[in-house]
Amino acid sequence: MPDSRNESTVGYDRRYRLARTDRVDSLNQYYCFENPIFYMPTDLPPLQIGLAGFGNVGAGVFKNLEKNRDLLRERTGRDIVVRKIVVRDLSKSRELALPERIVSTDLDDLINDDEIEIVVELIGGTDRAFELVKAALGKKKVVVTGNKALLAAHGKELFALAEQQQTPIYFEAAVAGGIPIIKTVQESLVGNHIESVTGIINGTCNYILTRMSEAGLGYEEALGEAKDLGYAEADPTLDVNGWDAAHKAIILASLSYGCWLPEDEIYVEGIEKVSGKDTQFADDLGYAVKLLGIIQLHPDSGSIEVRVQPSLISKDHILASVKGVFNAILVTGDVVGETLFYGSGAGQDPTSSAVISDLADAATRVVGGNSRTGFVPHGLYGKPMPVEETVSKYYLRLEVEDRPGVLAQISTLLGENDIGILSMIQPEGNESEGAAPIVLMLHYAPFGVVCDTIERIAALDCVREEPMWMRVEG
Numbered sequence: 001m002p003d004s005r006n007e008s009t010v011g012y013d014r015r016y017r018l019a020r021t022d023r024v025d026s027l028n029q030y031y032c033f034e035n036p037i038f039y040m041p042t043d044l045p046p047l048q049i050g051l052a053g054f055g056n057v058g059a060g061v062f063k064n065l066e067k068n069r070d071l072l073r074e075r076t077g078r079d080i081v082v083r084k085i086v087v088r089d090l091s092k093s094r095e096l097a098l099p100e101r102i103v104s105t106d107l108d109d110l111i112n113d114d115e116i117e118i119v120v121e122l123i124g125g126t127d128r129a130f131e132l133v134k135a136a137l138g139k140k141k142v143v144v145t146g147n148k149a150l151l152a153a154h155g156k157e158l159f160a161l162a163e164q165q166q167t168p169i170y171f172e173a174a175v176a177g178g179i180p181i182i183k184t185v186q187e188s189l190v191g192n193h194i195e196s197v198t199g200i201i202n203g204t205c206n207y208i209l210t211r212m213s214e215a216g217l218g219y220e221e222a223l224g225e226a227k228d229l230g231y232a233e234a235d236p237t238l239d240v241n242g243w244d245a246a247h248k249a250i251i252l253a254s255l256s257y258g259c260w261l262p263e264d265e266i267y268v269e270g271i272e273k274v275s276g277k278d279t280q281f282a283d284d285l286g287y288a289v290k291l292l293g294i295i296q297l298h299p300d301s302g303s304i305e306v307r308v309q310p311s312l313i314s315k316d317h318i319l320a321s322v323k324g325v326f327n328a329i330l331v332t333g334d335v336v337g338e339t340l341f342y343g344s345g346a347g348q349d350p351t352s353s354a355v356i357s358d359l360a361d362a363a364t365r366v367v368g369g370n371s372r373t374g375f376v377p378h379g380l381y382g383k384p385m386p387v388e389e390t391v392s393k394y395y396l397r398l399e400v401e402d403r404p405g406v407l408a409q410i411s412t413l414l415g416e417n418d419i420g421i422l423s424m425i426q427p428e429g430n431e432s433e434g435a436a437p438i439v440l441m442l443h444y445a446p447f448g449v450v451c452d453t454i455e456r457i458a459a460l461d462c463v464r465e466e467p468m469w470m471r472v473e474g
Contacts, residue, residue, distance in 0.1 A: 044077055046080070047118065048081055048118075049081070049116065049120055049359065050082075050086070050109070050118070050119050050141075051084070051122070052122060052123050052132060053086075053087065054094065054098060056095075057122050057146060057173070057348060057352055059094065059096040060349055061120065061356060062082055062085070062099075064349065065082065065356060065359075072356070072360060078363050082102065083113065084104060084109055084110055084116060085104070086105065086107050087103065087105060088105065090103065090105060107131075108135075111132075111135045111141070118142040118143070118144060119132065119133070119143050119144070120145070121133055121136075121145040121146075121150075122355070123147075126150050126153050129147050130150060133145060134158065137161045137162055140165055140167045141167065143168070143169045144170045144355055145171050145173075145174065146171070146354065148175060148247035148248050148251060151171060152246070152263060153263060155260050159260075170358030170359075170361060172354040172357055173352075173354035173355045173358070174248070176201055176341070177343070177344050177345040177346045177350040177351045178351065178354055179329065179344075179345065180341075180357070181331075182251075185255045185331070189336060189339075192333030192334055192335045193297070194331065195296070196296040196332045197256060197294075197295040197330070198293070198319065198329070198330045198473070199292065199327070199330065200291065200293075200327055200328050200329075201248045201293050201329065201345060202239055202242075202244050202345070203324075203325035203326065203327055203345040204231055204325070205271050205291040206290065206291065207226050209222075209271060209289050210324055211226075212279040213282075213288060217276065241270035242271070242309070243268055243270075245293050245308045246263070248293065249294075250306065252293070252295055256295060257304050261304065261306060266384070267387035268309075269307075269308065270310070274289060275468065281395075281397065281437075282312050284427075285395075285423075286314060288312070288313055288314075288315055288320040289311070289312055290311060290319060290320070291308065291310050291311075292308070292310075292313070292473060294306070294307050294311075307387055311471045311472065311473045312470055312471070312472045313472075318340060325345065325346065325347075326344060328340060328341065328342040329342075388447055388448025388451070389447070390446070390447045391446055392471045392473060393441065393443060393444055393471070394442040394445070394469055394470070394471060395469060395471075395472055396441075396442055396467060396469040397438070397439050397467065398457070398467050399435050399463070399464045399465040400436065400437075401434060401435055401462045401464065402435060405462075406438075407424070407438065410438070410457055413456050413457055414440075414442070414453060417453045418445070419443065419450065420442065421443070422441040424439070425438075435464045454467050454469055
């Protein structure tokens with residue numbers, strides 16, 4: 001058989017034994033059927049990118065692009081070169097020194113440079129990032145972003161513009177760091193109706209809750225430890241109040257169900273009220289406490305349940321074994337069934353890996369003409385389910401007066417609202433100043449009914465403190 005390969009692909013045979021090689025004239029590529037990798041010519045000009053932001057992730061992208069430059073060239077057919085870096089403060093101390101010859105403080109330098117084909121947005125926030133991404137798409141520059149807050153707030157508008165311009169947005173790094181969940185939902189599970197997504201998608205909260213459970217730490221102590229180790233920001237508000245996870249849940253829900261859900265219709269609750277007592281009682285009852293993002297389709301009503309809450313989950317469930325700063329996402333499709341994705345959800349290298357993966361996809365698009373713009377609306381669903389209508393079991397901890405008749409009062413209120421009690425414990429050795437804790441496990445009930453009932457319980461004279469309650473997820 002004649003050897004029809006060009007010179008740029010001959011070298012690959014030194015490392016790969018090809019079972020079959022076909023030429024694709026339009027791309028000048030070769031495909032290895034034994035080892036499925038496209039081999040592209042390396043005589044194309046470098047792919048020039050502009051990098052907005054040089055913080056932890058931006059520095060990681062720059063560092064790892066240099067580290068794996070040869071590998072990326074072989075797999076994409078082009079050198080990927082950082083042509084310009086824009087930062088807000090040149091004097092800021094950084095772990096990796098800025099390459100001064102390509103640094104600027106003006107975001108317009110990325111937009112106005114016609115040699116820059118891809119803009120990588122890593123500045124965070126929503127206002128400046130939105131203007132940058134919109135301007136880049138207006139100039140038909142491909143966008144790569146890891147900004148979940150931006151996409152949760154403005155995804156609908158930005159993806160409409162991307163479609164209009166036929167210029168893609170890549171955003172793998174926006175959800176779960178190094179876990180390739182975006183590509184999975186968009187590509188690998190494209191033949192499935194997504195029935196549900198349940199995820200531990202904030203590593204900071206997972207670390208705090210793990211330490212509270214395993215080391216018996218209180219919330220503030222565990223949070224302080226997370227800050228000392230660099231797992232929590234100096235201001236950890238978006239992590240611990242649940243909104244970091246909520247932004248990711250909105251993105252996953254939008255990809256799964258083909259529409260963008262408004263932030264103000266998503267129920268979000270953080271972990272600030274979870275105490276060491278709760279993690280200990282949960283452990284005694286056979287549960288772990290996790291901050292979970294819940295996304296579930298209700299086909300009968302055509303509505304989508306999206307919420308983020310600290311929840312109890314059985315120790316036998318696979319998500320209960322996810323500890324420390326790791327993330328895990330359980331996706332259920334109607335064809336594939338349950339699939340689990342586990343890995344580092346944050347950090348310089350995992351997140352920069354996701355950004356570089358998007359850059360490689362973008363490079364392949366430039367060579368191969370892939371026209372996917374990043375989001376495909378399919379309009380099957382779109383109505384968020386009111387959280388009051390969502391149903392689950394519940395954990396309820398009360399600090400009550402230690403006297404006869406208290407449990408009867410509480411049981412009466414629960415019974416009047418058709419909320420059953422699955423089990424009840426009154427842990428010994430926890431009494432103080434005439435008060436004692438009672439822990440109730442409640443049967444399936446609508447969230448709104450449970451809220452109203454617990455509000456009435458809190459008003460009883462025998463209840464000493466604000467009740468603490470969480471969902472119990474199956």
